[in-house]
Amino acid sequence: MSALLKVCGATSTADVALLTGHGADLVGLWHGIPGGRAELSLPAAVELAAATRAAGAEPILVTFSKDVAVLRAVLAETGIRWVQLHAYQLPATVAGLHAALPGALTVVKVLHLRGGTFLERPLVAAYERAGTDLFLLDTLTDDGQVGSTGQALDAGDALAVADRLDRPFLLAGGLSATNRGDYDAVVAHRHYAGIDVDTSARDDAGRFAAGAVGAIAAAWHTARYRKEVA
Numbered sequence: 114m115s116a117l118l119k120v121c122g123a124t125s126t127a128d129v130a131l132l133t134g135h136g137a138d139l140v141g142l143w144h145g146i147p148g149g150r151a152e153l154s155l156p157a158a159v160e161l162a163a164a165t166r167a168a169g170a171e172p173i174l175v176t177f178s179k180d181v182a183v184l185r186a187v188l189a190e191t192g193i194r195w196v197q198l199h200a201y202q203l204p205a206t207v208a209g210l211h212a213a214l215p216g217a218l219t220v221v222k223v224l225h226l227r228g229g230t231f232l233e234r235p236l237v238a239a240y241e242r243a244g245t246d247l248f249l250l251d252t253l254t255d256d257g258q259v260g261s262t263g264q265a266l267d268a269g270d271a272l273a274v275a276d277r278l279d280r281p282f283l284l285a286g287g288l289s290a291t292n293r294g295d296y297d298a299v300v301a302h303r304h305y306a307g308i309d310v311d312t313s314a315r316d317d318a319g320r321f322a323a324g325a326v327g328a329i330a331a332a333w334h335t336a337r338y339r340k341e342v343a
């Protein structure tokens with residue numbers, strides 16, 4: 114499987130067009146991130162999910178919610194089939210989602226790394242038994258910030274986590290077009306499935322930047338970029 118590029122936090126059809134036009138394989142749509150700068154209403158999520166699919170990419174619901182009934186309703190309404198649990202949801206949420214939409218979902222569970230400390234380490238086997246399809250390795254800052262930290266993970270720390278997993282993983286945390294070379298060993302790992310980016314896909318004003326997204330896809334040789342240059 115070619116490595117995937119996910120970019121997080123589209124809020125308009127123009128964002129979706131920019132991201133999918135410059136190499137994004139997965140477009141992150143926020144719902145259930147209270148107060149989040151890219152939080153979408155349900156109608157907006159429906160619209161942006163349809164636009165993402167129409168552009169040949171995959172929408173992914175990014176959420177802090179652990180409410181399976183609510184998430185099931187959102188997934189049913191939007192037709193989104195990938196869900197990213199980016200908070201501290203427990204394995205029961207993963208199992209509940211698969212039970213609610215059997216055979217239909219790809220569930221991505223974030224694993225937080227703060228320096229060399231891997232917070233969910235005791236729960237990895239339970240997440241795998243619950244049916245987590247992919248893990249996502251991301252930075253947790255010293256002051257507790259989760260998501261869009263722009264802080265790079267140490268490649269050695271990421272590898273140590275990857276070695277404990279029995280599933281594919283996406284890598285996140287301060288990734289950019291210029292630091293691909295720091296992660297050769299991570300990219301070569303048998304479970305590496307791609308990257309997830311926010312900060313470096315944007316300009317100084319916080320808007321998605323076509324050149325930045327395209328440069329990330331090119332530097333990391335992700336799937337839609339590869340298809341376009343093949």
Ligand SMILES: O=C(O)c1ccccc1N[C@@H]1O[C@H](COP(=O)(O)O)[C@@H](O)[C@H]1O
Binds near residue numbers: 264288310313
């Ligand atoms: O982008 C956010 O603020 C965010 C909020 C809530 C959940 C996830 C969020 N983004 C995730 O942040 C990382 C990448 O961030 P960066 O490249 O280090 O800025 C990625 O996993 C996004 O899905």
